[in-house]
Amino acid sequence: MNTPLEWFRKRFSDPQILLLTLLLVGGIGVLYLFGPALKPFVASVVIAYLLEGFVRPLERRRCPRWLAVTLVFTAFLVAVLFLLFNLLPILFEQLQRLVQDLPTIIGKVQELIRTLPERYPGFIEPAYVDNLIANLGNRLQSWGGQLVSLSISYIPGLVTVLVYMVLVPFLILFMLKDKKQILAWLRGFLPPHQELALEVWRDVDQQIGNFIRGKVWEIVIVGVVTFVTFRLLGFNYSILLGVLTGLSVLVPYVGAAVVTIPVALLGLVQWGPTWDLTYLVIAYGVIQALDGNVLVPVIFSEVVKLHPVAIILAILIFGYLWGFWGVFFAIPLATVVKAVLEAVPRLQQTGQADAPSGESPSPPASAKA
Numbered sequence: 003m004n005t006p007l008e009w010f011r012k013r014f015s016d017p018q019i020l021l022l023t024l025l026l027v028g029g030i031g032v033l034y035l036f037g038p039a040l041k042p043f044v045a046s047v048v049i050a051y052l053l054e055g056f057v058r059p060l061e062r063r064r065c066p067r068w069l070a071v072t073l074v075f076t077a078f079l080v081a082v083l084f085l086l087f088n089l090l091p092i093l094f095e096q097l098q099r100l101v102q103d104l105p106t107i108i109g110k111v112q113e114l115i116r117t118l119p120e121r122y123p124g125f126i127e128p129a130y131v132d133n134l135i136a137n138l139g140n141r142l143q144s145w146g147g148q149l150v151s152l153s154i155s156y157i158p159g160l161v162t163v164l165v166y167m168v169l170v171p172f173l174i175l176f177m178l179k180d181k182k183q184i185l186a187w188l189r190g191f192l193p194p195h196q197e198l199a200l201e202v203w204r205d206v207d208q209q210i211g212n213f214i215r216g217k218v219w220e221i222v223i224v225g226v227v228t229f230v231t232f233r234l235l236g237f238n239y240s241i242l243l244g245v246l247t248g249l250s251v252l253v254p255y256v257g258a259a260v261v262t263i264p265v266a267l268l269g270l271v272q273w274g275p276t277w278d279l280t281y282l283v284i285a286y287g288v289i290q291a292l293d294g295n296v297l298v299p300v301i302f303s304e305v306v307k308l309h310p311v312a313i314i315l316a317i318l319i320f321g322y323l324w325g326f327w328g329v330f331f332a333i334p335l336a337t338v339v340k341a342v343l344e345a346v347p348r349l350q351q352t353g354q355a356d357a358p359s360g361e362s363p364s365p366p367a368s369a370k371a
Contacts, residue, residue, distance in 0.1 A: 033328075042166045043173065045166075046170050046173035046177060048214055049170070050178055050181075051210060051211045051214045052214050052218055053074050054178065055211060056074045057071055060073065060074070071175075079171065093242055100239060100242065107271045111270075111271060114274070115134060206337065210334045214334070217251070220298065221252070224289065225248025228247040228248065228286075229241055229244030232282075235282055237269065237282060243261075243264065243265055246261055247265075251293065254313055255313070255314065258290045258293075265286050312340075313333060316336035317329055320335055
Protein backbone atom coordinates (compact mmCIF):
# COMPACT_ATOMS: atom_id res chain seq x y z
CA MET A 3 0.00 0.00 0.00
CA ASN A 4 1.47 3.35 -1.05
CA THR A 5 1.96 5.83 1.76
CA PRO A 6 1.85 9.62 1.24
CA LEU A 7 5.64 9.69 1.59
CA GLU A 8 6.06 7.11 -1.18
CA TRP A 9 3.66 9.03 -3.41
CA PHE A 10 5.65 12.22 -2.79
CA ARG A 11 8.96 10.51 -3.61
CA LYS A 12 7.51 9.01 -6.79
CA ARG A 13 6.12 12.30 -8.02
CA PHE A 14 8.92 14.66 -7.01
CA SER A 15 12.02 12.48 -7.25
CA ASP A 16 12.92 14.17 -10.53
CA PRO A 17 14.62 17.55 -9.94
CA GLN A 18 12.82 19.07 -12.93
CA ILE A 19 9.40 18.25 -11.50
CA LEU A 20 10.40 19.64 -8.12
CA LEU A 21 11.77 22.81 -9.77
CA LEU A 22 8.61 23.34 -11.82
CA THR A 23 6.39 22.82 -8.77
CA LEU A 24 8.42 25.32 -6.74
CA LEU A 25 8.22 27.87 -9.57
CA LEU A 26 4.45 27.45 -9.82
CA VAL A 27 3.83 27.69 -6.07
CA GLY A 28 6.31 30.56 -5.73
CA GLY A 29 4.70 32.50 -8.58
CA ILE A 30 1.23 32.18 -7.05
CA GLY A 31 2.67 33.19 -3.67
CA VAL A 32 4.28 36.31 -5.14
CA LEU A 33 1.00 37.29 -6.79
CA TYR A 34 -0.83 36.82 -3.50
CA LEU A 35 1.66 38.80 -1.39
CA PHE A 36 2.60 41.59 -3.81
CA GLY A 37 -0.48 41.65 -6.05
CA PRO A 38 -1.41 45.35 -5.63
CA ALA A 39 2.13 46.51 -6.33
CA LEU A 40 2.45 44.29 -9.41
CA LYS A 41 -0.77 45.45 -11.13
CA PRO A 42 0.96 47.75 -13.67
CA PHE A 43 3.61 45.11 -14.35
CA VAL A 44 1.05 42.36 -14.94
CA ALA A 45 -1.03 44.69 -17.13
CA SER A 46 2.09 45.44 -19.16
CA VAL A 47 2.79 41.72 -19.59
CA VAL A 48 -0.76 41.15 -20.84
CA ILE A 49 -0.59 43.99 -23.35
CA ALA A 50 2.89 42.89 -24.47
CA TYR A 51 1.49 39.40 -25.15
CA LEU A 52 -1.28 41.03 -27.19
CA LEU A 53 1.09 43.16 -29.25
CA GLU A 54 3.53 40.27 -29.76
CA GLY A 55 0.84 38.67 -31.90
CA PHE A 56 1.28 41.56 -34.37
CA VAL A 57 5.06 41.72 -34.13
CA ARG A 58 5.69 38.07 -35.06
CA PRO A 59 3.89 38.21 -38.46
CA LEU A 60 6.00 41.23 -39.40
CA GLU A 61 9.17 39.37 -38.39
CA ARG A 62 8.14 36.40 -40.53
CA ARG A 63 8.01 38.81 -43.46
CA ARG A 64 11.70 39.61 -42.80
CA CYS A 65 10.97 42.88 -41.07
CA PRO A 66 13.63 43.73 -38.43
CA ARG A 67 12.29 43.31 -34.92
CA TRP A 68 13.10 46.88 -33.92
CA LEU A 69 11.07 48.19 -36.86
CA ALA A 70 8.19 45.76 -36.20
CA VAL A 71 8.10 46.77 -32.53
CA THR A 72 8.17 50.47 -33.48
CA LEU A 73 5.28 50.12 -35.93
CA VAL A 74 3.11 48.00 -33.63
CA PHE A 75 3.79 50.11 -30.55
CA THR A 76 3.01 53.33 -32.44
CA ALA A 77 -0.28 51.87 -33.69
CA PHE A 78 -1.08 50.81 -30.11
CA LEU A 79 -0.50 54.35 -28.79
CA VAL A 80 -2.67 55.83 -31.54
CA ALA A 81 -5.48 53.40 -30.68
CA VAL A 82 -5.21 54.22 -26.97
CA LEU A 83 -5.33 57.97 -27.66
CA PHE A 84 -8.35 57.47 -29.91
CA LEU A 85 -10.18 55.63 -27.14
CA LEU A 86 -9.21 58.24 -24.53
CA PHE A 87 -10.38 61.23 -26.56
CA ASN A 88 -13.35 59.70 -28.41
CA LEU A 89 -14.89 56.71 -26.65
CA LEU A 90 -14.31 57.66 -23.00
CA PRO A 91 -16.06 61.06 -23.25
CA ILE A 92 -19.15 59.37 -24.69
CA LEU A 93 -19.08 56.74 -21.94
CA PHE A 94 -18.76 59.40 -19.25
CA GLU A 95 -21.61 61.35 -20.83
CA GLN A 96 -23.93 58.34 -20.78
CA LEU A 97 -22.83 57.46 -17.24
CA GLN A 98 -23.53 61.02 -16.10
CA ARG A 99 -26.94 60.90 -17.74
CA LEU A 100 -27.61 57.59 -15.99
CA VAL A 101 -26.74 59.16 -12.62
CA GLN A 102 -28.99 62.15 -13.35
CA ASP A 103 -31.85 59.86 -14.38
CA LEU A 104 -31.36 57.63 -11.35
CA PRO A 105 -34.17 59.27 -9.26
CA THR A 106 -36.57 58.88 -12.19
CA ILE A 107 -35.49 55.27 -12.69
CA ILE A 108 -36.00 54.55 -8.98
CA GLY A 109 -39.44 56.15 -9.10
CA LYS A 110 -40.46 54.04 -12.10
CA VAL A 111 -39.22 50.88 -10.40
CA GLN A 112 -41.22 51.70 -7.29
CA GLU A 113 -44.28 52.42 -9.41
CA LEU A 114 -43.92 49.07 -11.19
CA ILE A 115 -43.62 47.34 -7.83
CA ARG A 116 -46.81 49.07 -6.60
CA THR A 117 -48.76 47.70 -9.58
CA LEU A 118 -47.75 44.09 -8.87
CA PRO A 119 -50.72 43.37 -6.54
CA GLU A 120 -53.11 44.60 -9.25
CA ARG A 121 -51.41 42.56 -11.96
CA TYR A 122 -51.17 39.39 -9.86
CA PRO A 123 -53.99 39.49 -7.30
CA GLY A 124 -53.85 36.75 -4.72
CA PHE A 125 -50.14 36.11 -5.24
CA ILE A 126 -48.61 39.35 -3.91
CA GLU A 127 -49.94 41.14 -0.83
CA PRO A 128 -50.06 44.99 -0.82
CA ALA A 129 -48.46 45.07 2.64
CA TYR A 130 -45.50 43.13 1.34
CA VAL A 131 -45.14 45.57 -1.56
CA ASP A 132 -45.21 48.60 0.76
CA ASN A 133 -42.56 47.04 2.96
CA LEU A 134 -40.44 46.21 -0.10
CA ILE A 135 -40.67 49.79 -1.43
CA ALA A 136 -39.69 51.24 1.97
CA ASN A 137 -36.72 48.92 2.29
CA LEU A 138 -35.69 49.65 -1.30
CA GLY A 139 -35.75 53.41 -0.68
CA ASN A 140 -33.64 53.10 2.47
CA ARG A 141 -31.22 50.79 0.74
CA LEU A 142 -30.81 53.15 -2.25
CA GLN A 143 -30.17 56.10 0.05
CA SER A 144 -27.52 54.08 1.87
CA TRP A 145 -25.90 53.05 -1.43
CA GLY A 146 -25.94 56.68 -2.59
CA GLY A 147 -24.07 57.80 0.52
CA GLN A 148 -21.56 55.00 0.13
CA LEU A 149 -21.08 55.91 -3.55
CA VAL A 150 -20.29 59.52 -2.67
CA SER A 151 -17.83 58.56 0.06
CA LEU A 152 -16.28 55.97 -2.24
CA SER A 153 -15.81 58.49 -5.03
CA ILE A 154 -14.13 60.90 -2.61
CA SER A 155 -11.83 58.20 -1.32
CA TYR A 156 -10.76 57.39 -4.88
CA ILE A 157 -9.59 60.94 -5.63
CA PRO A 158 -6.02 60.25 -4.41
CA GLY A 159 -6.02 57.18 -6.66
CA LEU A 160 -6.21 59.43 -9.72
CA VAL A 161 -2.57 60.33 -9.18
CA THR A 162 -1.69 56.63 -9.18
CA VAL A 163 -3.63 56.16 -12.42
CA LEU A 164 -1.69 58.99 -14.05
CA VAL A 165 1.59 57.43 -12.94
CA TYR A 166 0.49 54.06 -14.36
CA MET A 167 -0.40 55.74 -17.67
CA VAL A 168 3.25 56.78 -17.94
CA LEU A 169 4.89 53.63 -16.56
CA VAL A 170 2.86 50.99 -18.42
CA PRO A 171 3.74 52.17 -21.97
CA PHE A 172 7.44 52.20 -21.10
CA LEU A 173 7.20 48.70 -19.61
CA ILE A 174 5.40 47.44 -22.72
CA LEU A 175 8.01 48.98 -25.03
CA PHE A 176 10.96 47.46 -23.16
CA MET A 177 9.26 44.04 -22.89
CA LEU A 178 8.76 43.98 -26.64
CA LYS A 179 12.13 45.43 -27.59
CA ASP A 180 14.25 43.39 -25.15
CA LYS A 181 12.18 40.21 -25.05
CA LYS A 182 15.07 37.85 -25.86
CA GLN A 183 17.44 39.48 -23.38
CA ILE A 184 14.84 39.36 -20.58
CA LEU A 185 14.06 35.69 -21.17
CA ALA A 186 17.76 34.82 -21.36
CA TRP A 187 18.38 36.64 -18.08
CA LEU A 188 15.56 34.76 -16.36
CA ARG A 189 16.77 31.45 -17.76
CA GLY A 190 20.15 32.09 -16.18
CA PHE A 191 18.66 31.60 -12.71
CA LEU A 192 17.48 28.08 -13.53
CA PRO A 193 19.60 24.96 -12.85
CA PRO A 194 21.28 23.12 -15.76
CA HIS A 195 18.44 20.63 -16.37
CA GLN A 196 15.64 22.80 -17.76
CA GLU A 197 13.95 20.51 -20.30
CA LEU A 198 10.64 20.24 -18.48
CA ALA A 199 10.53 23.92 -17.53
CA LEU A 200 11.27 24.95 -21.12
CA GLU A 201 8.64 22.57 -22.48
CA VAL A 202 6.00 23.90 -20.10
CA TRP A 203 7.08 27.47 -20.84
CA ARG A 204 6.65 27.00 -24.59
CA ASP A 205 3.21 25.48 -24.05
CA VAL A 206 2.11 28.17 -21.58
CA ASP A 207 3.56 30.96 -23.72
CA GLN A 208 1.54 29.81 -26.72
CA GLN A 209 -1.64 29.18 -24.78
CA ILE A 210 -1.63 32.44 -22.82
CA GLY A 211 -0.74 34.45 -25.91
CA ASN A 212 -3.61 32.88 -27.86
CA PHE A 213 -5.95 33.40 -24.92
CA ILE A 214 -5.15 37.10 -24.45
CA ARG A 215 -5.35 37.93 -28.15
CA GLY A 216 -8.53 35.89 -28.56
CA LYS A 217 -10.13 37.48 -25.51
CA VAL A 218 -9.43 40.99 -26.84
CA TRP A 219 -11.03 40.12 -30.18
CA GLU A 220 -14.00 38.62 -28.33
CA ILE A 221 -14.44 41.81 -26.27
CA VAL A 222 -14.35 43.99 -29.38
CA ILE A 223 -16.74 41.83 -31.42
CA VAL A 224 -19.28 41.28 -28.63
CA GLY A 225 -19.16 44.95 -27.59
CA VAL A 226 -19.64 46.28 -31.12
CA VAL A 227 -22.43 43.82 -31.99
CA THR A 228 -24.23 44.58 -28.72
CA PHE A 229 -23.94 48.33 -29.25
CA VAL A 230 -25.29 48.13 -32.82
CA THR A 231 -28.15 45.86 -31.74
CA PHE A 232 -29.14 48.09 -28.81
CA ARG A 233 -28.93 51.19 -30.99
CA LEU A 234 -31.21 49.63 -33.63
CA LEU A 235 -33.71 48.75 -30.89
CA GLY A 236 -33.65 52.36 -29.65
CA PHE A 237 -32.29 51.35 -26.24
CA ASN A 238 -30.92 54.15 -24.08
CA TYR A 239 -27.31 53.87 -22.85
CA SER A 240 -26.49 51.61 -25.81
CA ILE A 241 -22.78 52.52 -25.80
CA LEU A 242 -22.42 52.14 -22.04
CA LEU A 243 -24.15 48.76 -21.94
CA GLY A 244 -22.38 47.64 -25.13
CA VAL A 245 -18.99 48.26 -23.52
CA LEU A 246 -20.19 46.61 -20.30
CA THR A 247 -21.39 43.55 -22.23
CA GLY A 248 -18.08 43.34 -24.09
CA LEU A 249 -16.07 43.49 -20.87
CA SER A 250 -18.33 40.88 -19.27
CA VAL A 251 -16.75 38.14 -21.42
CA LEU A 252 -13.61 38.47 -19.27
CA VAL A 253 -15.37 36.38 -16.65
CA PRO A 254 -16.99 33.38 -18.37
CA TYR A 255 -20.56 32.46 -17.38
CA VAL A 256 -20.62 34.87 -14.42
CA GLY A 257 -20.11 38.06 -16.44
CA ALA A 258 -23.01 37.47 -18.81
CA ALA A 259 -25.35 36.66 -15.92
CA VAL A 260 -24.37 39.82 -14.01
CA VAL A 261 -24.82 42.16 -17.00
CA THR A 262 -28.27 40.71 -17.65
CA ILE A 263 -29.55 42.54 -14.54
CA PRO A 264 -28.86 46.16 -15.67
CA VAL A 265 -29.92 45.37 -19.24
CA ALA A 266 -33.28 43.95 -18.15
CA LEU A 267 -33.80 46.58 -15.44
CA LEU A 268 -33.10 49.59 -17.66
CA GLY A 269 -35.18 48.04 -20.44
CA LEU A 270 -38.06 47.59 -18.01
CA VAL A 271 -37.77 51.21 -16.88
CA GLN A 272 -37.63 52.53 -20.45
CA TRP A 273 -40.44 50.47 -22.01
CA GLY A 274 -42.21 48.73 -19.15
CA PRO A 275 -43.51 45.16 -19.53
CA THR A 276 -44.01 45.48 -23.32
CA TRP A 277 -42.90 43.64 -26.43
CA ASP A 278 -39.98 46.05 -26.80
CA LEU A 279 -38.56 44.70 -23.54
CA THR A 280 -39.09 41.15 -24.81
CA TYR A 281 -37.22 41.94 -28.03
CA LEU A 282 -34.35 43.43 -26.00
CA VAL A 283 -34.03 40.38 -23.74
CA ILE A 284 -34.24 38.01 -26.72
CA ALA A 285 -31.58 39.98 -28.64
CA TYR A 286 -29.27 39.95 -25.61
CA GLY A 287 -29.79 36.21 -25.18
CA VAL A 288 -29.05 35.55 -28.86
CA ILE A 289 -25.81 37.55 -28.63
CA GLN A 290 -24.69 35.56 -25.59
CA ALA A 291 -25.63 32.27 -27.26
CA LEU A 292 -23.72 33.13 -30.44
CA ASP A 293 -20.73 34.21 -28.37
CA GLY A 294 -20.61 30.99 -26.38
CA ASN A 295 -21.42 28.54 -29.18
CA VAL A 296 -19.95 30.14 -32.31
CA LEU A 297 -17.47 32.92 -31.54
CA VAL A 298 -15.61 31.31 -28.64
CA PRO A 299 -15.00 27.94 -30.42
CA VAL A 300 -13.68 29.77 -33.51
CA ILE A 301 -11.41 32.25 -31.68
CA PHE A 302 -10.12 29.85 -29.03
CA SER A 303 -9.74 26.79 -31.24
CA GLU A 304 -5.99 26.68 -30.48
CA VAL A 305 -6.34 27.25 -26.75
CA VAL A 306 -6.27 24.41 -24.24
CA LYS A 307 -9.82 23.39 -23.46
CA LEU A 308 -10.81 23.72 -19.81
CA HIS A 309 -13.92 22.13 -18.39
CA PRO A 310 -16.52 24.66 -17.15
CA VAL A 311 -16.17 23.24 -13.62
CA ALA A 312 -12.40 23.89 -13.78
CA ILE A 313 -13.00 27.44 -15.03
CA ILE A 314 -15.47 28.25 -12.24
CA LEU A 315 -13.19 26.68 -9.64
CA ALA A 316 -10.25 28.74 -10.94
CA ILE A 317 -12.36 31.92 -10.78
CA LEU A 318 -13.31 31.20 -7.16
CA ILE A 319 -9.79 30.32 -6.01
CA PHE A 320 -7.80 33.04 -7.77
CA GLY A 321 -10.55 35.60 -7.17
CA TYR A 322 -10.26 34.89 -3.44
CA LEU A 323 -6.47 35.20 -3.59
CA TRP A 324 -6.22 38.33 -5.76
CA GLY A 325 -9.66 39.93 -6.03
CA PHE A 326 -10.70 41.30 -9.42
CA TRP A 327 -7.30 40.67 -11.00
CA GLY A 328 -7.45 37.08 -9.84
CA VAL A 329 -10.80 36.71 -11.61
CA PHE A 330 -9.35 38.34 -14.73
CA PHE A 331 -6.32 36.02 -14.85
CA ALA A 332 -8.11 32.91 -13.59
CA ILE A 333 -8.13 31.13 -16.96
CA PRO A 334 -4.46 31.89 -17.86
CA LEU A 335 -3.36 30.73 -14.40
CA ALA A 336 -5.50 27.61 -14.72
CA THR A 337 -3.86 27.02 -18.11
CA VAL A 338 -0.43 27.15 -16.44
CA VAL A 339 -1.51 24.64 -13.80
CA LYS A 340 -2.95 22.33 -16.45
CA ALA A 341 0.24 22.54 -18.53
CA VAL A 342 2.30 21.54 -15.50
CA LEU A 343 0.00 18.64 -14.62
CA GLU A 344 0.11 17.36 -18.20
CA ALA A 345 3.89 17.73 -18.51
CA VAL A 346 4.72 15.67 -15.41
CA PRO A 347 3.38 12.33 -16.76
CA ARG A 348 5.15 12.97 -20.09
CA LEU A 349 8.44 13.45 -18.28
CA GLN A 350 7.95 10.27 -16.26
CA GLN A 351 7.18 8.29 -19.42
CA THR A 352 10.23 9.79 -21.12
CA GLY A 353 12.39 8.86 -18.16
CA GLN A 354 11.21 5.27 -18.28
CA ALA A 355 11.73 5.09 -22.05
CA ASP A 356 15.25 6.51 -21.76
CA ALA A 357 16.28 3.94 -19.14
CA PRO A 358 19.09 1.54 -20.24
CA SER A 359 17.87 -1.59 -22.00
CA GLY A 360 19.46 -3.80 -19.38
CA GLU A 361 17.49 -2.09 -16.63
CA SER A 362 13.81 -2.56 -16.19
CA PRO A 363 11.46 -0.55 -14.05
CA SER A 364 11.16 -1.84 -10.52
CA PRO A 365 8.20 -4.16 -10.17
CA PRO A 366 5.37 -3.13 -7.89
CA ALA A 367 5.32 -4.31 -4.32
CA SER A 368 2.64 -6.89 -5.08
CA ALA A 369 4.86 -8.48 -7.75
CA LYS A 370 7.83 -8.67 -5.39
CA ALA A 371 5.74 -10.61 -2.93
